[in-house]
Each structure stands twice: as structure tokens, then as C-alpha cells.
Amino acid sequence: LFAYVDDVFTFDLASEVSWYEPYKKFMPTKQAKLLSLWDELGVPHSESKQVSGPVLTIIGFVVDVNAMTISIPPDSLRDLIAALSEMAVPGHRPRLCDLQELAGWVNWALSVYPLLRPCLSAVYEKMSKKSQKRRELYVNSRICRELRWAISHLRTASPVFMLNSIDWDLPQADY
Secondary structure, eight states, X not given: OEEETTEEEOOXXXXXXXXXXXXXXXXXXXXXXXXXXXXXHTOOOXXXXXXXXXXXXXXXXXXXXXXXXXXXXXXXXXXXXXXHHHHOSTTOOOBHHHHHHHHHHHHHHTTTOGGGGGGGHHHHHHHTTOOOTTOBOOOOHHHHHHHHHHHHXXXXXXXXXXXXXXXXXXXXXXX
16 A cells, blocks of 8 residues: 555556445455455545546546556646636736636646646746735736647647556566
8 A cells, every 4th residue: 555645545456356345335455455444443434535446536637547647637628728828818917816826727737748837937937026916917928928838738738658668678678
């Protein structure tokens, strides 16, 4: 078992399942064993938080273990592109907090699309040394150009592959 903050995760073969009586269903064996331990110790848990399968949503990203990809769900990607498009208008006057929110959203997307990093340069420059959240800031042509570049990239980018190569040649394989 592995842990990240308050999440526990692992892997099991699809054939390794066990019946977990409290939820009345088959679950990956390691997960069922952990839940049984928690039951014995009195650690609360809920069925809705017990996820498993070859495709999972983890911190908002779609992780496909068979395709070995990590991507942004289509609706989230569409919403991000719409938000970038709305901001990429010369002369638009968003509040500082709106630009900060957009920058945070793009930062989240950097985990899947690391090549987006340059699109935040002008946004960060515009926000620097400003602290009044409701202050309106002028969207200049540089910000528009960088955000439009990000939109173009997002429309054509592929998901992140967990491995550079899915198949290894025999000499590259680790015995």
C-alpha cells in the first residue's frame, strides 16, 4: 500500500478480487483487506470514496492505467479553454482575483500539459506586486497572445504518457 496525504492507493491484478460484505460487492483484494482492518480498528470510511478500476479520476485528472496516460477530463478541458478565451480579449479588465484564479487553474493543468508554462509569464508579470483582490487590471496584447497560444496548445495536445515507450526491446528490458 502507498499513501499520499490522506489517500491510500495500490494496484492489484484484475483477477485479484475479494468479497467485502459491508458494501456487498467484490473489490480488489488489497482494498478489501484494508477496509476490513479499518472496520476492526473503528476507522470510518465511505463506499463512495472506495474507487478502483483501470480508469480513475485522481485530483481531477483521468488516469488510465491500461493506456498509461494522464489527461484532463473533456468537460474540464472545455471549461479551461473557455475561461482562457474569455480572458484573452485586449482591453478586458478582470479583477486581480480573477487573474489569480485563472493562473491557479492553468497551474493545475501544468501537471498534464507542462509545455503550457510560458503562457503564464505575462499574467504573472501583470499580477506582480499587486495585492488588492478587487483591483481591475488591463489585459494587454502580450497576455492575449500567450493565452491564445495556450488555447491552441490545449486543443491539440495529447495526454501525458506515464512511460516514454510502452514496449521495450529485449536488450533494454530489466531481467
